[in-house]
Amino acid sequence: MTAFILVSGMFTGPHVWEDTAAHLVSEGAEAHAVALTGLDGSRAADAAGTDLETHIADVLAVIDSVDAAAGREIVLVGHDYGIHPALGAADRRAELVDRIVYLDSGMPQDGVPALAAVPDQSLREELTGHAGADGPRRELPSPARDEWQRWGSTAGIPDAALDRLTALAAPQPLRTLLQPLRLTGAEASLPITGVLCNGNGASIELIQMRVGFGDPALQALTDPRVTFFELPTGHWPMLSLPAELADVLLRAAAGGGHRLVPPGSAEPPAHLRPFLLDVPDVPRERTGNVDLYLPDAEGPRPAVVFVHGGPVPAEARPTPRDWPGLRGYARYAAGQGVVGVTLDHRLHDLTDHKRAAADVAAAVELVRADPRVDADRVALWFLSGGGLIAADWLRRPPVWLRCLAASYPILAPLPNWGLLDSRFHPVDAVAGAGTLPVVITRVGRELPEIAATVEEFLAASTECGANVEVVDVPNGHHSFDTVDPTEESREAVRRAMRSVLTHLAA
Numbered sequence: 001m002t003a004f005i006l007v008s009g010m011f012t013g014p015h016v017w018e019d020t021a022a023h024l025v026s027e028g029a030e031a032h033a034v035a036l037t038g039l040d041g042s043r044a045a046d047a048a049g050t051d052l053e054t055h056i057a058d059v060l061a062v063i064d065s066v067d068a069a070a071g072r073e074i075v076l077v078g079h080d081y082g083i084h085p086a087l088g089a090a091d092r093r094a095e096l097v098d099r100i101v102y103l104d105s106g107m108p109q110d111g112v113p114a115l116a117a118v119p120d121q122s123l124r125e126e127l128t129g130h131a132g133a134d135g136p137r138r139e140l141p142s143p144a145r146d147e148w149q150r151w152g153s154t155a156g157i158p159d160a161a162l163d164r165l166t167a168l169a170a171p172q173p174l175r176t177l178l179q180p181l182r183l184t185g186a187e188a189s190l191p192i193t194g195v196l197c198n199g200n201g202a203s204i205e206l207i208q209m210r211v212g213f214g215d216p217a218l219q220a221l222t223d224p225r226v227t228f229f230e231l232p233t234g235h236w237p238m239l240s241l242p243a244e245l246a247d248v249l250l251r252a253a254a255g256g257g258h259r260l261v262p263p264g265s266a267e268p269p270a271h272l273r274p275f276l277l278d279v280p281d282v283p284r285e286r287t288g289n290v291d292l293y294l295p296d297a298e299g300p301r302p303a304v305v306f307v308h309g310g311p312v313p314a315e316a317r318p319t320p321r322d323w324p325g326l327r328g329y330a331r332y333a334a335g336q337g338v339v340g341v342t343l344d345h346r347l348h349d350l351t352d353h354k355r356a357a358a359d360v361a362a363a364v365e366l367v368r369a370d371p372r373v374d375a376d377r378v379a380l381w382f383l384s385g386g387g388l389i390a391a392d393w394l395r396r397p398p399v400w401l402r403c404l405a406a407s408y409p410i411l412a413p414l415p416n417w418g419l420l421d422s423r424f425h426p427v428d429a430v431a432g433a434g435t436l437p438v439v440i441t442r443v444g445r446e447l448p449e450i451a452a453t454v455e456e457f458l459a460a461s462t463e464c465g466a467n468v469e470v471v472d473v474p475n476g477h478h479s480f481d482t483v484d485p486t487e488e489s490r491e492a493v494r495r496a497m498r499s500v501l502t503h504l505a506a
Contacts, residue, residue: 001028001029001030001071001072001073002029002030002072002073002074002075002165002250002253003029003030003031003032003066003072003073003075003236004021004024004029004030004031004032004057004077004249005032005034005062005063005066005074005075005076005077005080005086006020006021006031006032006033006034006077006079007034007036007059007076007077007082007083007086007382008033008034008036008039008079008080008364009079009080009081009082010039010081010151010172011039011104011140011151011169011170011171011172012039012165012168012169012170013033013036013039013040013168013170014033014034014035014037014040015164015168016033016165016236016238016239017031017033018032018033018158019238019239019242019243020238020242020243020245020246020249021033022242023242023243023245023246023247024246024249024250026249027202027246029250029253030066030072030083031038032062032065032081032358033311033382034058034059034062034065034085035058036055036058036059036082036085037050037054037055037058037173038050038139038170038171038173039170039172039174040170041214044361049175050173050175050176051173051175051176051178052084052085052088052113052114052175052176052177052179052180052181053179054173054176055084055085055088055176055311056085056088056089056092057083059085059086059088059089059118060075060092060093061091063076063096063097064093064096065105067093067096069285073098073476074096074097074098075097075098075100075101075252075253075328076089076090076097076099076100076101076102077100077101077103078101078102078103078105079103079104079105079236079238080103080104080105080151080152081105081114081117081172081176081177081233082103082105083103083105083106083108084108084114084117084176084181086100086126086469087100087108087181087183087187088181088182088183090187090190091183091184091186091187092186093183094186094187094190097187097190098190098191098253098391099190099191099193099252099253100187100190100191100193101192101193101194101195101249101502102192102193102194102195103195103237103245104152104195104196104197104202104235104416105117106235106442107426108181108183108206109181109183110181110182110183110185110265111180111181111182112180112181113177113178113180113181114115114176114177114181115127115177115178118151118177118418119150119151119152119415119416119417119418120151120418121152121249121350121446122422123353124300124418125422127140127174127177127178128341128385137247138173138174139171139172139173139174140170140171140172140174140177141171141395142166142169142170142172143166143169144166145162145163145166148162148165148166149415151153151235152200152234152235152236152415152416153197153199153200153201153234153235153415153416154234154235154236154305155200155233155234155240155461156199156233156234156237156239156240156416157234157236157239157240157243158240161239161240162239165236165239167274175473180498188220190224191226191227191228191255191395192225193226193227193229193252193254193257194207194221194226194227194228194229195227195228195229195231195237195245195248195249196228196229197230197231197233197234197235197237198230198231198232198233198448198449199232199233199234199235199415199449200234200235200414200415200416200449201414201415201416201449202230202416202449203230203418203449204228204230204258204430205446205447205478206447206449207221207228207260208260208261208335209270209271210311210313211260211261211262211263211269212263212269212270212271212272213269213271213312213313213316214263214315214316214317215315215316216313216315217313219262219263221260221261222260222261222263224259226259226260226269227252227255227256227257227258227259228257228258228259228260229248229251229252229257229258231244231245231248232448232497233375234415235365235415235416248355259339261476266370269379269505270478270482270483271320271323271324271478271479271482272318272323272324272482273324273325273482273483274324274328274482274485275324275325275327275329275332275481275482275495276328276333276480276481276482276484276486276489276490277328277374277490277494278330278487278491279328279332279335280331280334280335281331282294282295282296282331282334282335283386284330285497287366288366288434289321289343289344289359289363290341290342290343290363290366290367290409291321291330291341291342291343292339292340292341292367292370292372293327293330293331293333293334293339293340293341293342294334294335294339294372295335295336295337295338295339297337298374299339300371300374300375301337301339301371301372301373301374302338302339302374302376302378302379302402302501302504302505303338303339303340303341303367303368303374303378303379304329304333304338304339304340304341304371304378304379304380304381304500305332305341305342305360305363305367305378305379305380305381306325306326306329306333306340306341306342306381306383307343307345307360307380307381307383307386307389307390308320308342308343308344308345308383308384308386309382309383309384309385309386309387310345310347310348310349310352310356310384310385311347311348311349311350312347312348312384313348314346314348316464319344319345319358320342320344321342321343322393324482325383325479325481325482326342326383327342327378327482329342329381329481330342332493332497333497336371336497336501337441337501338374338501338504339367339370339372341363341367343359343360343363344359345359345360345386346359347385347389350417350418353388353389353422353424354385356389357389357392357424359429360380360389361392364380368400369499376399376400376506377400377402377504378400378401378402378504379401379402379403379404379405379421379500379503379504380393380401380403380404380405381404381405381407381500382404382405382406382409383406383407383408383409384407384408384409384410384478384479385410386409387406387409387410387411387426387453388410388411388413388424388425389424389425390404390406390409390411390426390429391423391424391425391426391428391429392423392424392429394424394426394429394430394432394436394438395429395432395433396432397432397433397434397436401435401436401505402437402503402504402506403437403438403439403442403499403500403504404433404436404437404438404439404441405438405441405496405499405500406438406439406441407441407496408441408442408443408450408476408478408479408480409426409440409453409454409482410450410453411426411427411428411453411454411456411457412425412427412452412453412456413425414449414450414453415449426457427453427456427457427460428460430457430460430461430466430468431460431462431464431466433461433464433466433467435467436466436467437467437469437481437489437499437503438466438467438468438469439468439469439471439496439499439500439503440454440457440468440469440470440471440475441470441471441473441493441496442454442470442471442472442475443473443474443476443477443478443480443491444472444474444475444476445476445477445478446477446478447478448476458470461467463490469499471492471495471496471499472492473488473489473492474488475488476488476489476492480492481493
């Protein structure tokens with residue numbers, strides 16, 4: 001018999017698991033929801049004294065009680081913050097645990113506190129100064145009904161369930177977030193399953209993309225003992241899809257699920273495949289982190305600066321400006337008589353947008369200062385995750401910016417990215433775009449979590465009367481310019497480039 005030990009996330013207690021546990025039991029399994037101290041429906045006697053070790057001890061007590069019954073396979077499920085005490089307990093009882101399930105959670109590392117996984121970056125910065133019990137705050141207040149989105153997407157949660165979630169929520173003892181997780185490495189020997197919630201911005205395809213970038217932190221996920229499932233819902237699937245979650249947990253316990261492809265074991269990842277158009281091999285000049293592809297033309301020429309997506313690990317090789325797609329776009333632009341520009345910016349992590357934006361701004365100024373460039377005729381073209389950086393240019397477009405383009409862009413922070421109150425929110429920024437021409441290349445087979453941000457942007461654009469043109473690729477996927485070498489895709493790239501060049505010439 002399989003015994004599922006269910007560890008809830010921030011502010012929540014065993015009550016969130018009731019429906020999922022009932023489905024597990026109906027299928028012949030056992031389900032044990034852990035009552036974490038202070039989050040189990042009663043207030044902790046001393047919030048300042050409740051820390052991550054307290055919660056690890058809570059999970060250990062349940063593991064030990066379940067193991068007392070012979071023949072039980074133990075599957076440890078950690079949701080959200082709950083993966084931290086779950087992983088800490090698994091590290092100390094590795095011989096008793098058969099599998100760990102990461103339920104829409106991060107990947108905790110030794111020595112890193114749970115605060116690092118809190119999605120709200122501004123809150124992380126605020127709480128970093130609180131040294132546990134030495135700080136003035138002892139706990140984090142539980143969210144009001146309309147505040148849960150700050151912690152993850154509430155997509156799919158019925159109104160009554162959201163009301164109950166709010167009513168039963170408890171303040172989170174601050175030391176549980178600030179105390180570093182300590183691991184010996186014993187837990188690394190255990191099979192794991194990731195259950196991703198698409199509505200919260202996570203998907204297998206996005207993780208596979210980052211594995212393809214060479215992210216060293218994710219290489220362990222290509223181990224054949226690691227499997228993945230997706231659920232089409234928000235961050236609390238035990239409330240929105242309890243039966244479906246139970247089914248996934250049972251399949252995970254049996255070793256099922258999708259396995260990631262290690263780099264180099266199949267066809268190249270999307271970012272290393274050839275550009276879909278034949279483009280001229282024009283001269284390239286490299287200055288620092290910026291490459292200029294120069295047209296065969298006299299006099300100062302307009303320029304198109306191509307901004308790659310991300311996050312891209314700092315260790316990724318080749319770096320983005322040497323990816324075939326970026327080189328292809330820049331050469332294509334140069335072949336059309338304008339200066340094509342690529343650069344490497346430092347969007348290596350979700351906290352790096354300010355630094356990456358500064359890199360882009362510096363590159364633009366370098367390009368505009370070049371005597372071969374018409375400083376009054378520049379376009380910016382953002383791709384994929386680089387789309388968030390476009391917010392600065394949309395909000396206050398300079399007079400020399402003649403066009404802003406974006407291909408298969410992310411135009412609003414995904415729910416689990418934690419940029420809700422930052423400046424990197426193109427959906428909000430487009431209200432300041434005025435008459436700036438904006439060209440969006442939209443793919444019909446986009447990842448749902450990214451497609452939602454494009455539609456949100458277009459709705460906001462319509463509301464404020466922004467000058468937006470959409471180039472559709474109905475059968476295109478994310479990175480269609482390297483993964484879909486069809487005539488439909490080629491024509492979309494040609495059409496987008498024609499539009500950008502027209503605005504540069506106006």
